[in-house]
Amino acid sequence: MFLHALQEHFGFISKDAVEWTASKLGLQPINVHELVTFYPMFRQEPLGRHQIKVCRTLSCALAGAHQVRTFFCKRVGLDPHKHGPQTTSDGHYTVEFVECLASCGTAPVVMVNETFHEQVTVEKAEQILAGCRAT
Numbered sequence: 001m002f003l004h005a006l007q008e009h010f011g012f013i014s015k016d017a018v019e020w021t022a023s024k025l026g027l028q029p030i031n032v033h034e035l036v037t038f039y040p041m042f043r044q045e046p047l048g049r050h051q052i053k054v055c056r057t058l059s060c061a062l063a064g065a066h067q068v069r070t071f072f073c074k075r076v077g078l079d080p081h082k083h084g085p086q087t088t089s090d091g092h093y094t095v096e097f098v099e100c101l102a103s104c105g106t107a108p109v110v111m112v113n114e115t116f117h118e119q120v121t122v123e124k125a126e127q128i129l130a131g132c133r134a135t
């Protein structure tokens with residue numbers, strides 16, 4: 001619960017947060033570090049203002065999720081061949097693959113922060129980025 005609260009407040013779990021949590025719980029920092037690095041829901045770096053999550057599970061993969069992620073990466077200046085979440089140097093965008101977002105029938109599916117986008121084509125992805133730039 002500590003770690004979830006810290007991540008919700010700061011956006012990620014810093015090294016200082018690991019050490020603080022360990023001291024509060026009477027643990028060694030390595031014990032907390034193991035948790036943070038084991039569970040994929042914990043982040044060790046800050047996220048971009050616009051978090052673009054592209055579902056890569058089967059229905060979305062078959063419907064073009066890889067092309068959509070590649071488009072987002074190239075458009076914001078990230079490496080489409082790199083694995084894992086990536087954040088632009090200006091902190092505006094984080095692009096990452098995620099597992100099933102529970103709308104397989106409307107694949108490919110993308111979430112940008114808390115907004116859900118279905119049947120995302122490259123054209124629709126361009127509109128999504130335009131919406132991000134406007135905010």
Ligand code: FES
Nearest residue numbers: 055060101103104
């Ligand atoms: S496979 Fe993408 S939403 Fe389920």
